[in-house]
Amino acid sequence: MPKPEKPLDRRGFLRKAGASLSVLGAGVVLFQAPTLAGAAGRPKKYGMVIDCNRCTDCQGCTIACISENNVPDGHYRSWVKCIEKGEYPNLSTHFLPRLCNNCEDAPCLNLCPTGATYRTPQDGVVHVNRDVCVGCRICVEACPYGSRFVNPLTNTADKCDFCYHRITRGLEPACVDACTGRARIFGDLNDPQSPVSVYMADKSTQRLRADLDTKPKVHYVHADEAIMGPDYNLLLAGR
């Protein structure tokens, strides 16, 4: 014979509801715990700020990068673009040091079919795993900044990784070290005390192709508008 069910009185209801809420609350706290801890010790976000007014186009960064990373002839992980504006005598010269932006929403990473392009979660740097890269050049095609190339020595994609072998040992990237005008400043963008954050604190910065929303981690100060992107107007004018 089935046991008759006992009707739930107010006390019983409150006890059960309290127990349920306690379990739910404990669950939420446990679930949130790693996130809360993460917020306290935020992961690093390596980035760079380049003050174009300080750049002298000495190409020290270009040479340092080539020798540090064994970059093959005819290819560049870092280079300096140079233009002249105006007519004599009202001329101005502008420089734009270039490198991989290690974007927060990197198109090269999203489109890599094998996952050879990956981001290290602890610092946000974008890398290429040469053992997995098939050399399909999708990432070279995808990068809106022209920062990637296929290394003819390894037949895999290649790019700047902020000299990862140096920064993980507490050194600065080779281009930053070699910059004669101290135009390049490197550091953790999440750390308000880092040189890069301190430098950026009182300056307005620009980023390349901001319209694409790739969130580049290389910021520019005093970069001229004319040098920042491709110049389609010249081509449209048929020059």
Added chain:
Amino acid sequence: MEQSVQYIYWIQHGVPLGYLIGWYLWLISLAEGTHIVAHLSWLYYRSEDYRPLEKVGTFQPFIILALVPLFLIADLGHPERFYTMFYNWHWTSPVAYGVYIITFCMISYAIHSYYLFRPELIIRARQGGAWSGLYRLLLPGKTEDGDRNEILARQRRRERAWAGVSLAFSFLGLIYLGILLSSFKGRVMWSSSMMVFIFGAVGITGGSAFLILLSNLKNLLSKTADEALRPQQRYLADFGVILKYSLLAQAAVWFVYLVLLQYTGTGGRLASYLFMEGPRSFQFWFWQVAVGLALPFLLTLYRGLREKPLIASLAAVAALAGTLSGIINIFMGGQSLPMTNFRWEHLAPEPGKMIFGIVTMAVMFLVFLATYRILPYENAEVSEGGA
């Protein structure tokens, strides 16, 4: 006033993906389009005498899809790592899906072709003859009893199921091509919703043209009996109608695309300039518009012209040249827009890859022709009656 700008130093990035990949995209769109046109036409006619054309429209795309990965493999920096794309799967990349879509597409075409050829293979294997050993090899298990209609009745359900699966994969393949190019958000010429429509229109145009050309070649090479030839020529004339309207659709899609480019900022206007007056203007106006759109449209405009195999084949060749030119224009053109400077990017010469591509395409064509001599494309009663 805007100041004049003079470039002192910059980097040319070149064109990363060359002609092999352009041909790869075109061949895939051609294979998918051919199958779509052939199979949708079967759904329309549902007639046994249409079956030889359905075989052309299923087996030839299979040959293309079986050989086309060679283009991709030859273009990789590490061809020996090609297979890693199957298991190092990166879910945000369209190519990671495409590798599977194209592979399953090829497999479904192979199985569908098997069921299409099976009744004739069984009958020919029983009859003996020059290729009967090969036919037995292609038929796993015990050779079935019964006449063609009984064999057909027994396999009908499986055959149509695989036809449906292969049709679904064909559409997926064309959609994949469009999504693939439109996913490059830094490339102003490709980052457009029109890419799916462009590949769709190019696929259907190329597919109907390819069916006309290959079926006429089949009829020329495989001694088709007169009673089979007459309905096939009627169907081929109907493919001419599909070709005519797909050319119109393609023209409309390109027109909308070029208008949209005009409203996509300076980059979009430069992309449209590249077609109209820039470095690809000859390829656009001559190959794509005059040869690829206007000429085949005129040649398929009147029924009298469409019914002549030579004229229809000429229209098909012109339409195929136009679709190839269209894909190459958009693929190479999209990469020649500069990323960081003021000059068109150029492709470094790749003589080895070009020769490889041309040889592979020639081999592909020879395989098409060889299958006409070897495989039983015609229905068994017709070939038996004709024999």
